[in-house]
Amino acid sequence: MSSSDNKPYAAAIEGWHTMGAKPALIGTQCDECGSYFFPKQTQYCKNPQCESTDFTEVELSRRGHIWSYTNAGYKPPTPFVADDPFEPFAIAAVQLEKEQMVVLGQVVKGVGVDDLKVGLPVELVLEPLHETDEDIKLTWKWQPSEC
Amino acid sequence: MSNEIAILGAGMHPWGKWGHNFVQYGVAAAREALADAGVPWQDVKFISGGATMRCGYPGYVAGASIAQALGWQGAEVNTSYAACASGSQALAAARNKILAGECEVALVVGADTTPKGFLAPAGGYRPEDPDWVRFYLGITNPTYFALYARRRMDLYGDTLEDFAAVKVKNSLIGSKNPRARYRKCFTAEDVAASAMVADPLRLMDICATSDGGAALIVSSMEYARKIGKGNAPRVAAISTVTPTFASEVVEMPDIATDSAAAMGVEAHAYRASLPVKAYEEAGIGPEDVSLAEVYDLSTALELDWIEDLQLAPRGEAAALLRAGDTALGGKIPVNVSGGLACFGEAVPAQALAQVCELTWQLRGQAGDRQVEGAKVGITANQGLFGHGSSVIVTR
Numbered sequence: 442m443s444s445s446d447n448k449p450y451a452a453a454i455e456g457w458h459t460m461g462a463k464p465a466l467i468g469t470q471c472d473e474c475g476s477y478f479f480p481k482q483t484q485y486c487k488n489p490q491c492e493s494t495d496f497t498e499v500e501l502s503r504r505g506h507i508w509s510y511t512n513a514g515y516k517p518p519t520p521f522v523a524d525d526p527f528e529p530f531a532i533a534a535v536q537l538e539k540e541q542m543v544v545l546g547q548v549v550k551g552v553g554v555d556d557l558k559v560g561l562p563v564e565l566v567l568e569p570l571h572e573t574d575e576d577i578k579l580t581w582k583w584q585p586s587e588c
Numbered sequence: 589m590s591n592e593i594a595i596l597g598a599g600m601h602p603w604g605k606w607g608h609n610f611v612q613y614g615v616a617a618a619r620e621a622l623a624d625a626g627v628p629w630q631d632v633k634f635i636s637g638g639a640t641m642r643c644g645y646p647g648y649v650a651g652a653s654i655a656q657a658l659g660w661q662g663a664e665v666n667t668s669y670a671a672c673a674s675g676s677q678a679l680a681a682a683r684n685k686i687l688a689g690e691c692e693v694a695l696v697v698g699a700d701t702t703p704k705g706f707l708a709p710a711g712g713y714r715p716e717d718p719d720w721v722r723f724y725l726g727i728t729n730p731t732y733f734a735l736y737a738r739r740r741m742d743l744y745g746d747t748l749e750d751f752a753a754v755k756v757k758n759s760l761i762g763s764k765n766p767r768a769r770y771r772k773c774f775t776a777e778d779v780a781a782s783a784m785v786a787d788p789l790r791l792m793d794i795c796a797t798s799d800g801g802a803a804l805i806v807s808s809m810e811y812a813r814k815i816g817k818g819n820a821p822r823v824a825a826i827s828t829v830t831p832t833f834a835s836e837v838v839e840m841p842d843i844a845t846d847s848a849a850a851m852g853v854e855a856h857a858y859r860a861s862l863p864v865k866a867y868e869e870a871g872i873g874p875e876d877v878s879l880a881e882v883y884d885l886s887t888a889l890e891l892d893w894i895e896d897l898q899l900a901p902r903g904e905a906a907a908l909l910r911a912g913d914t915a916l917g918g919k920i921p922v923n924v925s926g927g928l929a930c931f932g933e934a935v936p937a938q939a940l941a942q943v944c945e946l947t948w949q950l951r952g953q954a955g956d957r958q959v960e961g962a963k964v965g966i967t968a969n970q971g972l973f974g975h976g977s978s979v980i981v982t983r
């Protein structure tokens with residue numbers, strides 16, 4: 442996979458999501474109690490009823506429903522790398538049913554808060570976060586889905 | 589009740605962007621509280637400070653820094669850090685000392701000097717730090733406040749006009765508070781004309797950061813009676829409980845909540861759990877509360893807090909606001925100090941400033957801001973990393 446100006450794509454944060462056509466966040470699941478963790482938890486379980494130290498890496502659900510949403514009207518401070526000129530972008534907190542957790546992320550370009558609603562179904566896609574001299578950094582974003 | 593302590597004195601350095609050393613604000617607040625209490629500095633045997641993380645080593649040992657500035661006199665000293673709940677944790681340390689019989693009178697003090705401009709996290713590539721990750725992805729503090737605000741709009745039908753009305757209410761009452769930083773009366777039009785920061789929140793919906801200092805002189809009930817102040821306002825409860833796994837609401841600086849998928853695990857909302865212990869400890873209920881000081885980091889968050897404190901059923905705080913019930917003269921006035929909207933946040937001082945306001949209100953000394961017949965006040969605040977507090981003051 443490479444961009445129009447032949448820069449390769451790379452994950453903005455390595456190991457946090459798969460890079461294929463149907464991308465998914467990579468978390469862990471506790472072998473004992475079944476709690477999911479994102480970002481990955483591998484040393485100790487945060488469930489107060491569980492003393493497990495064993496975890497299995499799992500792909501989290503790619504689809505969920507919007508818990509809430511907003512946008513960034515102003516350029517966030519570093520380490521965020523902003524386009525010039527800065528373009529406001531939407532942000533969604535998404536409820537994953539199976540994992541029973543909420544995950545934050547940007548919403549894909551071209552979709553604003555007026556297009557969103559609590560409960561709206563969304564799916565996870567990859568989109569550029571910013572460019573470096575070497576590559577284009579991709580991250581997970583939420584995109585309204587058909588069903 | 590046996591676990592009560594008396595509030596003999598309250599003092600504050602006015603909030604602002606003064607740019608002085610934080611110790612100066614702490615000393616001014618402490619001196620005012622001492623004078624208010626009528627207690628000589630030499631009688632204070634425990635100094636409990638809220639730490640500031642923004643002022644170097646003297647800030648980490650704020651209790652000692654302020655004690656030294658007031659003049660070392662051989663008292664014991666403590667410094668607490670619990671983000672926005674630092675002041676409450678410092679108050680809890682003083683209460684423990686007093687109830688254990690190890691001291692009769694304590695000074696509790698918090699002060700802060702905030703840097704100019706945006707407080708950005710350390711640089712580099714540090715994905716193990718959730719604070720770095722969220723800023724890298726473009727998620728700032730107002731993002732979280734806006735997520736909560738938008739959820740209220742979609743679930744309960746709150747409107748932008750409701751949020752603006754919180755600002756208008758707080759700026760009106762705050763204009764009468766000489767210790768507040770912002771004392772201009774704003775209109776709904778002013779709010780609507782301010783820049784959109786994180787939809788639906790505009791610049792004027794979100795609180796600023798300020799310099800300030802607040803202090804309390806607290807004592808055993810016995811000491812209070814001894815100096816003829818047996819009917820002083822009392823600290824009836826302090827709750828500084830942690831959240832319970834699993835978190836239901838995504839909190840700053842996290843990118844995700846806990847998972848509630850495991851057997852026997854339920855999702856819990858942290859804010860709502862904070863006053864539960866406070867009510868239990870004080871042996872009272874929300875129906876007994878005369879006024880509340882809550883942490884309005886955003887206008888919409890004030891409405892969340894009203895429900896978290898059980899002063900309104902979930903989703904009905906805006907109805908209370910629209911009826912004027914949360915304004916001065918209403919059924920349950922909220923943030924009659926002017927709140928963070930008029931003060932701006934001075935982290936280690938803020939939770940104490942809330943208690944100062946309750947103290948003056950319960951003594952009937954709040955002047956133009958006085959809540960008639962105030963008998964029970966409650967505070968609530970929440971900060972980073974599972975810190976939060978709720979304090980009940982009664983008279």
Ligand SMILES: [Zn+2]
Binds near residue numbers: 471474488
């Ligand atoms: Zn576990």
